[in-house]
Amino acid sequence: MPLTTDPRRRAAILSAPSSGWPLRLRHLLYGAVLLTAASCGGETTATEKAAATEEATAPAAAPAAKSTAPAAATPLNVSMFLELSGGMKGFMPVNTPATRPTEFQERVSQLASRTRSSPAVNDAQFLLALKETPTATDYNHFRSVVQGDTHEAALGTELPSMLENILAQPNAAGRVNVIVSDFVYGPENKAMSGQMPVLITDALATSVSKKQLAVAVLGETSAFRGSFHPAVKKKGREKVTLTNGKLPYYIWVVGPAAAVGRYVNEVMPAPGPQTQQAYFGLRFPKVPYAAVLTQVPPGSPLGPRQGGSVSFSQGSVSTSLDMADVKDTVNFAVALDLRQLPAAWRDPKFLSQNLQVALPGGEVRLVKNSVQALSGVAALPNYSHVLRLRLTALPKAGGRLSISLPAPGVPAWVAQWSTDDDNQPGPTPRTYRLTEIMTGLRDAFPPQLPPVFTAAFTLSNDD
């Protein structure tokens, strides 16, 4: 052993006066220190190896999370339809340098411009819904129509046949169809006004229902200067001339679910505070999610709370979780990436009210008001929202925990925007029997819609 054969070092040890330990013992200690160094060295390499295998498995897990990207990356083909009837002219007055354009003009020209220029859009067509069949036009003409060149305006067709004609365009089911209209529907045959929902549903039957398309409805209000054609026509008031009124109009986006979701998020300007939204048939089969356990350091507010414990079954981030002491309440956070969802469904308040958590045979609930938007959390860069779950019972054999957003029905704003008599437009924007129109739209979809998204974990009981 070099420790004792090296005379200089031996001398150093012998001459060390400070330690009161017997010399032999000190030799023994030196040997032990050498051994420690050796054992630690071996341990480090093993740790490095473990880290290396972790790194090797990480990229394998990443494509699973990103697999939504290739599907979403298919370029969109968009057809933008503008109803050009007499009743729409008031949204598109001719402006002078002294007048401001209406909100309609601002928003629709912006939408058309973005539809044409967005990198997400492959092919953009612009059409005017004048008569039976929509008339194709070019972007420049479309833009000048929005800015007031409305001399072509025709009498217009009734809402159901307009929708039917638009969706009967060649290839309509594969494209994103953007329909801009005031959606004022007064059936010419007065007797038909009792069955508006059915008429709307029937108009959408061959396209939306059969081909399982999705529909996004955005409700907007705009200044209106011109003659308004109410659905309820009273003697002497078939037309109401408004000089400074506010009227609602709607943008419907109809197309395959993934394409509609993408168009609404990536191409459309962000919805303003007044914009009302409703979505039907949108589904997001791959929403990335993860339990927040080892990603954050102990004691972080996002980490699990004390009580029962929860951990990833295999140590690395996965959807299988081990639970222990569930009777003492397991409380942990789940991070979700909801950036694909439309804005109205990303609202934490909406999510708090509508998310459903289920665990057959056990007890779990969403902690009240725990849904929050995530931002600036370095440990969770790929997630947009976080929520907290509280488990108080779990069957011995484990179970499947699911967090899902049930497909919302007709939202509450529709009733507020609806009226039975639109002959006298009031200060608040109202559309004649909007509730019926939207009910008809809802009924074009199956009564039981699958959830918008589901995040599921496999739980096992580790007690």
Add this chain to the structure above:
Amino acid sequence: MQQFFNSLYTFFVGLLYDRKTPFFGQYKAGIFNDTGFYTLLTALGLVLVFYYLFNHLAPRLTHLGLYRPLHWLLVLLLVAGLGALIAWRVSTGQQAGADAYMRYFIVANTLVAVLWYVLFSLALKWGSHHARRTPF
């Protein structure tokens, strides 16, 4: 072997601390196993060094007379310290967070290291020339 170490440490830490940690999956996936191995080997190594290197094979060391129970006890303390060090190094090395569970795991491994040392001592002391009767 992994199964054995997992049960061993779950049991020992469970004696001291009735909670688990979010990093428990990592402990089960590797930390228990690696720590268990290194601790076992360290205890075995130091038992061999004590009984066979110092008190059997090398005459120059044997003549130092390091066979008394006090010497054995000091090596035991060393093994205990190394047990704590190994537990800390392995668990931080495998990205476990420094929480209460880790502290109790370090304490548990200190006890496990001592346990291995005592067991190996009892098993292997008979072959040693000078330390056959250490510690008793």
